[in-house]
Amino acid sequence: MTIDAILFDKDGTLFDFGATWEAWAEAFLLRATGQDRPRARAIGAEIGFDLEAGRFDPSSVVIAGTPAEVAGALGPHFPHMSPAALIDMLNEEAERAPQIEAVPLAPFLDGLRGRGLRLGVATNDAEAPARAHLGAARVLDRFDFIAGFDSGHGAKPEPGPLLAFCAAVDVDPARAVMVGDSTHDLHAGRAAGMLTLGVLTGMAAADELAPHADAVLPDIGHIPAWLTARG
Secondary structure: OOOOEEEEOOEOOOEOHHHHHHHHHHHHHHHHOOOOHHHHHHHHHHOOEEOOOOEEOOOOHHHHOOHHHHHHHHHHHOOOOOHHHHHHHHHHHHHHOOOOEOOOHHHHHHHHHHOOOEEEEEOOOOHHHHHHHHHHOOOHHHOOEEEOOOOOOOOOOOOHHHHHHHHHHOOOHHHEEEEEOOHHHHHHHHHHOOEEEEEOOOOOOHHHHHHHOOEEEOOHHHHHHHHHHHO
């Protein structure tokens, strides 16, 4: 069946996960603890982040969770802050986080658009940081649809954001592809009736993604060849 649209996860898919979110985690933890490094280290361990090594555990809530879920995990450590205040701080630091493109995004996305494909982003990050990151990469205008966990469509692994994308671009989900680096992305794609592609620029290994994906690729740069191979 012809593919008419591609929906991308953001972190770990369009952007390298480690290079972005390890810097974010350190900045947030030190800010939230008033630069108290021992306390930041202890709280980081609670959310699966090793402050000294600068590495996430693959089971960390940060990897596929929404800011609300991350704030929920952090809440007991910051009883003086409301959940909304924690989410605001998480999002502020997210907007400042450095973004390392998985591949040069502008020519890659222009190539896909040149094939007549409609493009979108569905992230479990908030929409405002997502737009800031895409804007900083100068590719915001390449997307027909952008949704975060707070955009009113729900969050992955539920299919709501994916179905909203297909409705927005008027494409049958069976003719669309969900591309992501986590099982949350792939489960959402399968639930929406879309094809699914896993990429290895996040924290998940190929054997974790493969049971839920039509193909697993090293990174999004391999998508054009995959499309060509499909005919």
